[in-house]
Amino acid sequence: MTMDTLQTIDTPAAVVEQSRMRQNIARMQQRMDALGVRFRPHVKTTKCIEVAKAQQAAGARGITVSTLKEAEQFFAAGFSDILYAVGMAPHRLPHALELRRRGCALGIITDGIESARAIADFGRANGEAFDVLIEVDTDGHRSGIRPEEDRLLEVARVLHDGGMRLGGVMTHAGSSYDFDTPQALRAVAEQERAGCVRAAQRLRDAGLPCPVVSVGSTPTALMAQTLDGVTEVRAGVYVFFDLVMRNVGVCSEEDIALSVLTTVIGHQPEKGWAILDAGWMAMSRDRGTQKQKQDFGFGQACDLNGRVLDGYVLGGANQEHGILSRQGEPDAGIAARFPIGTRLRILPNHACATGAQFPQYQALSEDGTLQPWGRFHGW
Amino acid sequence: MTMDTLQTIDTPAAVVEQSRMRQNIARMQQRMDALGVRFRPHVKTTKCIEVAKAQQAAGARGITVSTLKEAEQFFAAGFSDILYAVGMAPHRLPHALELRRRGCALGIITDGIESARAIADFGRANGEAFDVLIEVDTDGHRSGIRPEEDRLLEVARVLHDGGMRLGGVMTHAGSSYDFDTPQALRAVAEQERAGCVRAAQRLRDAGLPCPVVSVGSTPTALMAQTLDGVTEVRAGVYVFFDLVMRNVGVCSEEDIALSVLTTVIGHQPEKGWAILDAGWMAMSRDRGTQKQKQDFGFGQACDLNGRVLDGYVLGGANQEHGILSRQGEPDAGIAARFPIGTRLRILPNHACATGAQFPQYQALSEDGTLQPWGRFHGW
Numbered sequence: 001m002t003m004d005t006l007q008t009i010d011t012p013a014a015v016v017e018q019s020r021m022r023q024n025i026a027r028m029q030q031r032m033d034a035l036g037v038r039f040r041p042h043v044k045t046t047k048c049i050e051v052a053k054a055q056q057a058a059g060a061r062g063i064t065v066s067t068l069k070e071a072e073q074f075f076a077a078g079f080s081d082i083l084y085a086v087g088m089a090p091h092r093l094p095h096a097l098e099l100r101r102r103g104c105a106l107g108i109i110t111d112g113i114e115s116a117r118a119i120a121d122f123g124r125a126n127g128e129a130f131d132v133l134i135e136v137d138t139d140g141h142r143s144g145i146r147p148e149e150d151r152l153l154e155v156a157r158v159l160h161d162g163g164m165r166l167g168g169v170m171t172h173a174g175s176s177y178d179f180d181t182p183q184a185l186r187a188v189a190e191q192e193r194a195g196c197v198r199a200a201q202r203l204r205d206a207g208l209p210c211p212v213v214s215v216g217s218t219p220t221a222l223m224a225q226t227l228d229g230v231t232e233v234r235a236g237v238y239v240f241f242d243l244v245m246r247n248v249g250v251c252s253e254e255d256i257a258l259s260v261l262t263t264v265i266g267h268q269p270e271k272g273w274a275i276l277d278a279g280w281m282a283m284s285r286d287r288g289t290q291k292q293k294q295d296f297g298f299g300q301a302c303d304l305n306g307r308v309l310d311g312y313v314l315g316g317a318n319q320e321h322g323i324l325s326r327q328g329e330p331d332a333g334i335a336a337r338f339p340i341g342t343r344l345r346i347l348p349n350h351a352c353a354t355g356a357q358f359p360q361y362q363a364l365s366e367d368g369t370l371q372p373w374g375r376f377h378g379w
Numbered sequence: 380m381t382m383d384t385l386q387t388i389d390t391p392a393a394v395v396e397q398s399r400m401r402q403n404i405a406r407m408q409q410r411m412d413a414l415g416v417r418f419r420p421h422v423k424t425t426k427c428i429e430v431a432k433a434q435q436a437a438g439a440r441g442i443t444v445s446t447l448k449e450a451e452q453f454f455a456a457g458f459s460d461i462l463y464a465v466g467m468a469p470h471r472l473p474h475a476l477e478l479r480r481r482g483c484a485l486g487i488i489t490d491g492i493e494s495a496r497a498i499a500d501f502g503r504a505n506g507e508a509f510d511v512l513i514e515v516d517t518d519g520h521r522s523g524i525r526p527e528e529d530r531l532l533e534v535a536r537v538l539h540d541g542g543m544r545l546g547g548v549m550t551h552a553g554s555s556y557d558f559d560t561p562q563a564l565r566a567v568a569e570q571e572r573a574g575c576v577r578a579a580q581r582l583r584d585a586g587l588p589c590p591v592v593s594v595g596s597t598p599t600a601l602m603a604q605t606l607d608g609v610t611e612v613r614a615g616v617y618v619f620f621d622l623v624m625r626n627v628g629v630c631s632e633e634d635i636a637l638s639v640l641t642t643v644i645g646h647q648p649e650k651g652w653a654i655l656d657a658g659w660m661a662m663s664r665d666r667g668t669q670k671q672k673q674d675f676g677f678g679q680a681c682d683l684n685g686r687v688l689d690g691y692v693l694g695g696a697n698q699e700h701g702i703l704s705r706q707g708e709p710d711a712g713i714a715a716r717f718p719i720g721t722r723l724r725i726l727p728n729h730a731c732a733t734g735a736q737f738p739q740y741q742a743l744s745e746d747g748t749l750q751p752w753g754r755f756h757g758w
Contacts, residue, residue: 010470010471010758011468011470011758012758013758044698044699066660066698066699067699086644086656086699086700087644087645087654088644089390089642089644089656089719089720090719090720091389091390091642091720092389111645112645112646112719114718114719115644115645115719118719137647140650142654142695142697142700142702143645143647143654143700174697263468263470265465265466265467265468265494266466266490266491266494266522267491268516268522271519275466275521275522277465277468280665280732281445281735282758284663284664285663285664285665285666285729285732286659286664287664287666316521318521318553319423319445319731320423320445320446320465321465321521321522323521339493340468340469340491340493340494340497341468341469341470341497350664352698353659353664356660356736357735357757358757359756359757360757377738377756378736378737378738378739379389379390379391379392379661
């Protein structure tokens, strides 16, 4: 069987440049090793066994998932140390129990009395001591209990007194995506660290166990100056990076390992448009760079070698059509520059969203061949 | 086997209310019948055999697709009259030829000299007279040749003289989504009709065949006052409708047949937030109502019966978390109103984008049972 290449595979395709991916993995793992913490990558970004194996091979220990389907699929592929990092819904407890009974070391999280009671009641009724982390809110962006809230100790007691294994505390500084200077990112990282460590301290002061102190987001993991008191870091998008992370300031375009391979299928020369076969179905509807310091439309165009074509972005997108144009002055010569059949690669705003549009990645090796890497879809 | 219901199925799930879908199908088909045109639904919205069969049963003739994968899948399911309504890329001609040789009456489109030549050259070299429609641009929003351009006749001659079957002309008034008054929508519909008919007239005046005059978008199909000279209409999203179409003014919330079933998994009572297990992975990143007259965030909340919960929208979304809040004044009693485990249904901004996030729909019958309807993913 002949291997596909960027010239032969059908478009659109989600291309993963393996050399960039390995550099990104090595960069994060080296930082985590230097900071003396365990690293547990979030596999929601890729939902891909091959990528997670590369992360483990580089030194990661355990994985983080966002759905029980991911837990199922990764457990079936040999991963058994799994943190399900979305608040446990009571109706999913039987599924979590079943995974544990099959040998999966599944950790779960909660941030409320009601959920904690449901976990403890169900666990006791079934003779199972679930490993439960308490979700801490260090930046107000979503879920979690603020470190000083009474609720923190109440939830912990419900779990502990109910016979569950209190695994510790975890937080995610999702607000780090809103900043774009080293100073601000370091401050968010320190706020994330300090808040989570403070929550752990309160549990320990109350005589409760708190072995794990888990924090993380790609920007804070890469910008934290110290992680004193933290035992574990989680991050996801760093493995591919994307234009949002480029604008946040933690990578350059040259680090972005995911791109969408596309073909020029038409032109509107008077408007300076080339029409591509990558629309929003391929790029996703994510417009994450819209409010950032540089707006890349639906993505930044590169040539087949991954070199950025300065100023050429996907300015518009319909379901299966992308409109490539030059920012600023329209390119009157675009039809000659990118004739019908020209293949380009588009860097995505958000690697998690773009990857989800594809049933598989095409992993690009240094020898130019592509290898399909499956990824999961749905719940 | 017990059938699932809205109370038993795991969340998030993409629920299709069959009674609403059938009403939407009947409404469009009746209009098309009254206007005396053939109706060819665009199946890119649902990529679902069961939905397309319901459209055919109501009187639709043939289907429109946006990818050759859709053509493959629908042909395998017994649909043979298929228009591939995205400009033909030369590298896909062997695939199109193969489909035709297997008996699929596949029509293709082009809007450029270069592509037309590639089609004619490939067709002749392989003894195949492709059915080709010329794409006409009636509103400047994307691809196509303007009715008065010289290019129209040039492309037609390349195809006709090259031995291809000139099937006619087609256009899509995508700009209709930008309007929200009956007057403006009727004007766009008339512009779409008149431009496409004019292009057909120019071909016929030049002695070229033009049997098909195909137009369509959901808003123009529903608002056109006359379709004189048109032989065929295409539309997709009407089958489910969505909040964007509600803002355009061609449906109400009560017509929207697609919703995302979700579970309340947490609260931030001080902020008036309920946390749901439907984030952007379930809703898609589509924020199509952002610039319209009413912004629904990532979606409008309804109770399990599909009744709109006025003012409660998904104000924010992360990958697997949605933040439900009340517009205007925050709801201090939200935790009591929607306790942990409460199930809600969220109407989407854009049915095409939301559907694509799911491997299957859950079709809700009047008796309350759910039936899985598969849908395709990828290219």
